[in-house]
Amino acid sequence: MKTSLTGIKPTGIPHLGNYFGAIRPALELAQECRSIYFIADYHALTAERNPETLNAHIYDVTATWLACGLDPQRTIVFRQSSVIEVFELTWIFACIVATGQLERGHSYKDALAKGEAPNAGLLNYPLLMAADIILYDTDFVPVGNDQSQHLELARDIAIRMNHLYGEKTVVVPQAKLAATPQVPGLDGRKMSKSYGNSIPLIVASKELHELVIKIKSDSTPLEQPKEPEGAHAFELFKAIASKAESQEVARKLRAGGYGWGHLKKELFERLDSDLAPIRERYHDLRDDRKRLDDILENGAERARVKARETISRVRRAVGIDAKKP
Numbered sequence: 457m458k459t460s461l462t463g464i465k466p467t468g469i470p471h472l473g474n475y476f477g478a479i480r481p482a483l484e485l486a487q488e489c490r491s492i493y494f495i496a497d498y499h500a501l502t503a504e505r506n507p508e509t510l511n512a513h514i515y516d517v518t519a520t521w522l523a524c525g526l527d528p529q530r531t532i533v534f535r536q537s538s539v540i541e542v543f544e545l546t547w548i549f550a551c552i553v554a555t556g557q558l559e560r561g562h563s564y565k566d567a568l569a570k571g572e573a574p575n576a577g578l579l580n581y582p583l584l585m586a587a588d589i590i591l592y593d594t595d596f597v598p599v600g601n602d603q604s605q606h607l608e609l610a611r612d613i614a615i616r617m618n619h620l621y622g623e624k625t626v627v628v629p630q631a632k633l634a635a636t637p638q639v640p641g642l643d644g645r646k647m648s649k650s651y652g653n654s655i656p657l658i659v660a661s662k663e664l665h666e667l668v669i670k671i672k673s674d675s676t677p678l679e680q681p682k683e684p685e686g687a688h689a690f691e692l693f694k695a696i697a698s699k700a701e702s703q704e705v706a707r708k709l710r711a712g713g714y715g716w717g718h719l720k721k722e723l724f725e726r727l728d729s730d731l732a733p734i735r736e737r738y739h740d741l742r743d744d745r746k747r748l749d750d751i752l753e754n755g756a757e758r759a760r761v762k763a764r765e766t767i768s769r770v771r772r773a774v775g776i777d778a779k780k781p
């Protein structure tokens with residue numbers, strides 16, 4: 457059985473883009489793979505300075521994934537920081553990666569371009585991510601397009617490790633890019649926390665309704681035919697509804713007499729009914745810190761077993777520990 461692994465940065469309650477682009481595909485992959493999905497808390501520390509916020513987000517994100525259907529029996533779920541072997545592997549990788557390769561990292565370059573003074577954590581971010589992946593002998597990494605460069609570096613590192621220290625030192629991972637195209641936000645740009653244009657996954661009905669109404673649409677009069685493809689409300693509808701339902705809505709839009717307001721009403725009703733059970737499970741879980749801690753600690757114990765196996769293999773391969781006769 458293949459292993460699928462992904463890291464989730466605890467930066468707040470996930471939005472619909474995260475749900476369709478990351479959570480749902482990862483949970484689907486967990487049906488056919490051994491799965492390891494962890495909270496990348498030390499990655500979040502590169503940008504979060506408020507301790508209370510960081511800590512709260514760790515639980516927000518854990519509760520969200522569980523509410524969306526992550527089964528903690530089947531999937532190993534834990535906090536990155538609970539398995540300290542990952543930092544040892546990060547160091548080993550730091551010793552074989554050229555600094556130039558890290559300087560070409562897009563998050564680091566973007567921060568420089570914005571005139572910020574990026575911290576060393578941001579520069580080394582892709583090294584920790586490669587260690588996250590390679591520590592668990594990962595085959596598949598479900599991620600969005602924005603993570604492709606990080607995945608390429610993780611693959612390069614794995615290939616280089618095997619070249620330097622022997623063919624089977626580590627497993628070379630492969631990205632599994634989400635099939636869902638980018639989910640648009642309220643203003644039509646990519647839905648993103650940083651653009652302030654997102655619809656959170658966990659939100660009360662009334663607020664959800666207000667947000668859906670705000671989705672940007674053109675002012676074609678109600679009776680005129682409309683082109684669904686590329687319209688933001690329709691793209692969102694496509695992400696949540698079946699193909700047949702989307703085709704039916706597209707037909708109504710093209711026929712005329714069906715306005716963006718009608719589509720938004722259908723979209724809201726569909727989102728609200730699909731998200732209501734997730735919302736309810738979320739609140740139950742989020743209020744139960746003990747249960748969340750137990751789930752995360754149980755996952756960490758299982759993760760440590762695998763991590764220790766890999767780290768001993770790598771320590772022997774690089775010559776820190778003596779090879780077994």
Ligand code: ADP
Binds near residue numbers: 478637641648
């Ligand atoms: P944000 O842009 O809101 O900060 P993140 O960078 O935390 O989101 O995204 C985590 C993952 O969620 C990404 O790797 C990507 O796979 C997915 N994702 C984020 N936004 C979208 C979107 N608008 N459409 C599809 N997938 C998305």
Ligand code: TRP
Binds near residue numbers: 461462496585589
């Ligand atoms: N960098 C990823 C993001 O921003 C989060 C992450 C950390 C990750 N470690 C990982 C993703 C390992 C996949 C595998 O979304």
